Amino acid sequence: MLKIEGLTASVDGKAILKGIDLVVPDGEVHAIMGPNGSGKSTLSYVLAGRDGYEVTGGSAAFDGADLLAMEPEARAAAGLFLAFQYPVELPGVNNANFLRTALNAQRRARGEAELDAVQFLKLSRAEAKRLSMPDDMLKRNVNVGFSGGEKKRNEVLQMAILRPKLAILDETDSGLDIDALKIVADGVNALRGPATSALVITHYQRLLDYIVPDRVHVLAGGRIIRSGGPELALELEASGYASVVAEAA
Amino acid sequence: MSESATLETLNAVTATPYKWGFSTDIEMDMAPKGLTEDTIRLISARKEEPAWLLAWRLEAFAVWQKMEEPDWARVKHPPIDYQDLHYYAAPKKKAGPKSLDEVDPELLRTYEKLGIPLKERAILAGVEGADGEGDRPQVAMDAVFDSVSVATTFKATLAKAGVIFCPISEAVREHPNLVQKYLGSVVPQSDNFFAALNCAVFTDGSFVYIPPGVRCPMELSTYFRINARNTGQFERTLIIADAGSYVSYLEGCTAPQRDENQLHAAVVELIAHDDAQIKYSTVQNWYPGDAEGRGGIYNFVTKRGDCRGARSKISWTQVETGSAITWKYPSCVLRGDDSVGEFYSVAVTTNYQQADTGTKMIHIGRNTRSTIVSKGISAGHSNNTYRGQVKVMPKAHGARNHTQCDSLLIGSTCGAHTVPYIESRNPTAKLEHEATTSKIAEDQLFYCRQRGLSEEDAVGLIVNGFCKDVLKELPMEFAVEAQKLLAVSLEGSVG
Numbered sequence: 001m002l003k004i005e006g007l008t009a010s011v012d013g014k015a016i017l018k019g020i021d022l023v024v025p026d027g028e029v030h031a032i033m034g035p036n037g038s039g040k041s042t043l044s045y046v047l048a049g050r051d052g053y054e055v056t057g058g059s060a061a062f063d064g065a066d067l068l069a070m071e072p073e074a075r076a077a078a079g080l081f082l083a084f085q086y087p088v089e090l091p092g093v094n095n096a097n098f099l100r101t102a103l104n105a106q107r108r109a110r111g112e113a114e115l116d117a118v119q120f121l122k123l124s125r126a127e128a129k130r131l132s133m134p135d136d137m138l139k140r141n142v143n144v145g146f147s148g149g150e151k152k153r154n155e156v157l158q159m160a161i162l163r164p165k166l167a168i169l170d171e172t173d174s175g176l177d178i179d180a181l182k183i184v185a186d187g188v189n190a191l192r193g194p195a196t197s198a199l200v201i202t203h204y205q206r207l208l209d210y211i212v213p214d215r216v217h218v219l220a221g222g223r224i225i226r227s228g229g230p231e232l233a234l235e236l237e238a239s240g241y242a243s244v245v246a247e248a249a
Numbered sequence: 250m251s252e253s254a255t256l257e258t259l260n261a262v263t264a265t266p267y268k269w270g271f272s273t274d275i276e277m278d279m280a281p282k283g284l285t286e287d288t289i290r291l292i293s294a295r296k297e298e299p300a301w302l303l304a305w306r307l308e309a310f311a312v313w314q315k316m317e318e319p320d321w322a323r324v325k326h327p328p329i330d331y332q333d334l335h336y337y338a339a340p341k342k343k344a345g346p347k348s349l350d351e352v353d354p355e356l357l358r359t360y361e362k363l364g365i366p367l368k369e370r371a372i373l374a375g376v377e378g379a380d381g382e383g384d385r386p387q388v389a390m391d392a393v394f395d396s397v398s399v400a401t402t403f404k405a406t407l408a409k410a411g412v413i414f415c416p417i418s419e420a421v422r423e424h425p426n427l428v429q430k431y432l433g434s435v436v437p438q439s440d441n442f443f444a445a446l447n448c449a450v451f452t453d454g455s456f457v458y459i460p461p462g463v464r465c466p467m468e469l470s471t472y473f474r475i476n477a478r479n480t481g482q483f484e485r486t487l488i489i490a491d492a493g494s495y496v497s498y499l500e501g502c503t504a505p506q507r508d509e510n511q512l513h514a515a516v517v518e519l520i521a522h523d524d525a526q527i528k529y530s531t532v533q534n535w536y537p538g539d540a541e542g543r544g545g546i547y548n549f550v551t552k553r554g555d556c557r558g559a560r561s562k563i564s565w566t567q568v569e570t571g572s573a574i575t576w577k578y579p580s581c582v583l584r585g586d587d588s589v590g591e592f593y594s595v596a597v598t599t600n601y602q603q604a605d606t607g608t609k610m611i612h613i614g615r616n617t618r619s620t621i622v623s624k625g626i627s628a629g630h631s632n633n634t635y636r637g638q639v640k641v642m643p644k645a646h647g648a649r650n651h652t653q654c655d656s657l658l659i660g661s662t663c664g665a666h667t668v669p670y671i672e673s674r675n676p677t678a679k680l681e682h683e684a685t686t687s688k689i690a691e692d693q694l695f696y697c698r699q700r701g702l703s704e705e706d707a708v709g710l711i712v713n714g715f716c717k718d719v720l721k722e723l724p725m726e727f728a729v730e731a732q733k734l735l736a737v738s739l740e741g742s743v744g
């Protein structure tokens with residue numbers, strides 16, 4: 001699914017990612033943990049193709065294609081989805097209209113038939129219901145006036161409707177109450193399948209009780225300093241990053 | 250991409266060449282260049298006008314000669330040589346065609362480029378019987394092809410309701426009393442430089458009269474186009490809604506591309522009597538000039554509505570994307586007690602376009618209310634100014650105004666300016682003014698693109714969201730057209 005080799009990247013001339021190697025096979029869920037400022041969001045932006053995040057070396061292949069050469073919208077159409085750590089507000093833009101435009105743009109790019117308004121309404125209502133989200137979230141303007149938790153849930157709703165092959169969730173669990181956390185986990189678990197993968201960035205082991213990862217990686221100082229099974233998250237929860245970082249140094 | 254690269258993309262997007270640039274070759278009957286009393290006599294004679302109108306024109310001309318071009322607007326242009334223009338041009342008269350095959354193919358191609366549906370093309374071209382049963386919502390169109398209305402349609406349906414909708418030159422002949430009573434009663438000859446010029450030389454435009462208690466059975470629409478080389482356009486529109494009546498009028502236009510600046514000085518007068526409502530919507534897309542700012546239409550328009558009767562209401566909605574220079578302040582004089590004035594505007598400027606637009610709300614009657622929603626979008630090297638006046642006269646007890654004025658900047662080389670003039674001479678008046686300026690943020694674009702939208706679609710979506718409060722005031726069909734127009738106008742300008 002995703003194969004990252006020796007990836008280095010800088011922002012405003014400052015090196016942030018200092019050589020990332022990471023392979024996420026089809027059907028696997030990997031968790032990335034790490035101290036604040038270690039480069040987790042930077043990695044997600046680089047993978048999604050954000051302007052200003054300059055790749056200075058290495059490669060990233062997505063289903064064999066050169067991910068780094070693609071425009072952000074082409075990456076989305078190819079099946080890469082990023083749930084933002086800080087979802088962006090779009091004043092005056094209706095959530096349902098935004099999502100339908102996005103979904104149809106992706107479908108067009110993949111040579112699939114577009115959904116008409118009725119088909120989309122059905123799909124979006126069904127997904128909202130499955131995730132126990134109120135219908136009116138679809139009618140409101142994208143993230144405008146949403147609470148922190150609602151914004152995160154809206155990211156999960158978008159993910160459910162867009163059905164990506166690779167979902168990157170950047171701290172989608174932060175700021176969620178316990179019920180919402182389960183909803184987010186359900187959203188990710190519903191996507192799980194032999195041909196889909198997820199990269200879950202989180203600070204809390206708690207989420208990983210619901211989304212059990214195949215692998216856990218520790219990102220510190222722009223490098224992955226340790227990888228392991230789900231038990232690594234428990235270890236971090238118990239002893240913090242300091243010992244892991246010291247060990248790697 | 251870095252921020253500067255982003256800006257470049259933005260600029261490339263806004264710098265889309267004018268999509269509807271074309272010029273039609275049709276034989277013209279033209280007056281020689283220049284403006285004298287003789288020119289005015291010639292226009293009046295060609296139009297077979299009564300003596301009072303000629304006298305009225307000549308009065309206006311005398312006033313105009315003593316006036317100076319205003320210079321207070323934030324627009325710059327080389328001096329206009331008013332003697333170097335043709336003041337009259339008319340397509341040569343032909344008998345009405347029997348079918349589309351008989352219509353000048355040039356004209357049909359023009360309509361095709363404008364994206365006018367086939368059926369409407371026939372109607373516009375004046376093909377007999379083309380205005381029968383239609384599968385589209387009914388829209389009556391009075392096509393102004395250059396200065397002479399080539400076709401007026403849906404006349405029968407309108408006549409049944411007692412509605413008069415015709416070229417103003419026809420109204421002068423057929424309904425002289427109405428025209429004489431109302432012409433210049435809202436925008437007098439001496440109102441301003443461009444209005445005075447219009448009074449002297451106007452060649453055509455539309456006339457609408459809705460009788461008491463009648464709800465006009467269809468939207469009224471006019472396609473204005475400027476087509477003759479070096480021909481100034483001086484449209485005159487007069488709309489009267491008698492007591493308790495309602496009318497919605499749509500005005501839209503695109504113009505052929507050309508390299509010389511063209512002057513356009515229209516006057517629109519609206520009169521609403523007791524309990525009457527007039528909704529006037531405009532989508533304006535005249536040639537804005539090339540990427541360096543050469544060419545393009547100079548649009549100096551005087552639009553004013555008079556809420557003459559109690560509880561009357563006039564709404565102006567405009568989407569302005571074209572012209573090199575826009576100088577335009579659709580206004581409402583709230584004379585009747587409890588009358589309501591509204592102004593909803595989207596003005597887009599790109600490249601080197603200049604727009605100085607806004608409104609005036611003059612509160613005279615008691616409990617008069619006005620709403621102003623202005624959305625300015627600037628990109629490239631353009632300048633976009635909102636200039637609005639709210640004036641409350643001493644007798645306007647309980648007057649209310651709410652003004653919302655938002656600017657959206659695309660890139661860092663454009664300008665947005667807000668110039669509100671507020672004058673209240675009645676202590677019971679409540680006036681609110683809110684203004685915001687924002688930019689299309691990089692994170693908004695990235696968010697949209699991450700979901701699969703192209704940069705252009707993302708800009709379109711964000712801009713349409715920004716303009717929503719105005720677009721929702723447009724009649725349905727027009728709103729869709731306007732959304733497309735916004736996207737096309739800003740193509741290439743955002744990154």
Ligand SMILES: Nc1ncnc2c1ncn2[C@@H]1O[C@H](COP(=O)(O)OP(=O)(O)OP(=O)(O)O)[C@@H](O)[C@H]1O
Nearest residue numbers: 011012014016034035036037038039040041042043
């Ligand atoms: N535009 C920028 N200019 C300079 N430094 C930046 C910029 N953007 C990010 N950084 C720096 O890059 C480093 C990595 O940031 P990043 O957001 O990727 O961290 P993170 O691992 O996601 O942290 P958190 O857990 O707090 O979300 C930080 O030190 C941050 O300050």
Ligand SMILES: [Mg+2]
Nearest residue numbers: 040041042085
């Ligand atoms: Mg982060």
